[in-house]
Amino acid sequence: MSSKIEQVVVRTPKKAKRISPLQELRKNWVLYAMFVPIAVFFIIFAYIPMTGVIMAFKEFNYRDGIFMSPWNGLENFEYFFQSGKAWIVTRNTMLYNLVFLGAYTFFSILVAVLISETYNRFFKKAAQTFMFLPYFISWVTVSAFVYNFLNYEFGIVNVFLRNIGLEAIDIYSTGGYWYLLLPLLYVWKWVGFGSVLYLAAIVGIDQEIYEAATIDGASRFQKIMRITLPLLKPTVVVLVLLGLGRIMRGEFDMFYQLIGNNGGLMNATDIIDTLVFRSLMGTQDFGMASSVGLYQSVLTLIIILFANYLVRRYDKDNALF
């Protein structure tokens, strides 16, 4: 009973300010207790591993562990930057992500706009269902598709090429094909998801604007160019900026499943995440793995903060924080 009365009193703002952390905890202990499970989880699985960044400045060995291994200054970073890998993986990660983001945004908007121009409900539903299918499957399954189509001996594409008298393509030993194939697969997997996102924005546009334009004699095409696209712009800008914030985070699932540890393709397809994975699980090069990991984390943090700053300036409500 008394706690209820306290509650009412405390809710007046003047009083609320004067409460000490301990009083606050005692008063709302049930609520804070309800936050404990998730807090414990994130302390154990996020914050403590975060302190492991010190590993990047150590010569790690299993016996001494993360915290007791001897320091070795910036040696790990020197090794990483002198290995010639730094530039390749940074370039690949950023360029692939840029192309992914651009292609994904373009096709999602294209599909969303065109779907909003079709009026047969059955058609709409069927088309959206089909486009959503790739979203549900894992990259493991996608790698089976790639095999099915592009496998050197039996793949459909190569069977076709041979039948018309052309040379079959061997994607697992020629890096160049992946510059096209990876963005294509990325769009294929995400266009259903993205078009739903943009379609929601299009549906939200005030129909009266279109009606007014119809009365003024605007064609469908003009309405898209002069109404739909300009009104989508804020959504696009925000989503693209937030996407740019993740530009240093590679699509490990995709690259690892489709390409794996294929040495011959590394210049074309090695990204930061695959390098970290390979160093850790393959060569057990902990110095490399941890320094590259920290390099990526720090750059990601800086870029996200900058992207969020831009979003804030552009549209405060949609900023992450």
Place this chain on the structure above:
Amino acid sequence: MEKNKLNSAPVFQAFSYTVVALIAILCLLPFIVLISGSISDEGQVLAKGYSFLPRGFSLDAYAFIFRNPGDILSAYRVSMTVAVVGTVLSLLISTMAAYVMYRKEVKYRNQLAFFLFFTTLFNGGLAPYFIWINSYLHLKNTLAVLILLPMFNVMYVLILRSFIQGSVPEPLVESAKIDGAGDFRIFWQMVLPLCKPALASIGLFTILAYWNDWWTPMMFTDKEQYVPLQYLLYKMLSSMNMSAAMAQHMSSLDTPKETFKLAMTVIATGPIVILFPFLQQYFVKGITIGAVKG
């Protein structure tokens, strides 16, 4: 209105239908090719390669898999256990956290939100994470590691919070409090039921994430009883991502079971592809709820 639009630009209409249909077919096509490959006759595939339509007809690949179904049944069991237990725990704990961050009485609710959110901005990298979980927590080769690691998505927690803000009015909570309901009871009997639509969407996203997770088992298990479906599929397929030269070398040692790989993919992926389109509306709702917040 609709009639009007229809008649006003037939060329543009035709263009829209054509392009959308084309992209939709391209999205569907690999699935059809996969199925027709899996029911093809192995001998004909080896002779002529895959085609859009089945090469002959044979269920040998499936028969081969079901003759010895132990691995697959075990993988199904692991996948389902992990997905169900993980999703239930995840939803419960996430909603509880979201509810705490929604209650105005909680003075530090924004700090709590930032505590969660910061983990999406910065992490220590894979190396310390891997060593922490293996050597310090000793979670290697446990069912717990498969359930715990993919459990939370901070974005879902924040989406849940804004959903509660939008659908549970403040006065409702106040009046429940005046009637003597405790904070947990308000959550359990009022907020949780009101969250059902959001829970359905986010629950499905979570199940999907669990179902498609092959990364956690690859990193943290090496025993067969902890192999879920997607990782089993990965292990079976992984021998094939090699260059033509290597493949030729391999084929002399061991005849590649071509259609078997595709049949395995169908069996591992089938349930999701058959079931989830029917639940698509929840995914669409989930994306839209998330999109409102950015």
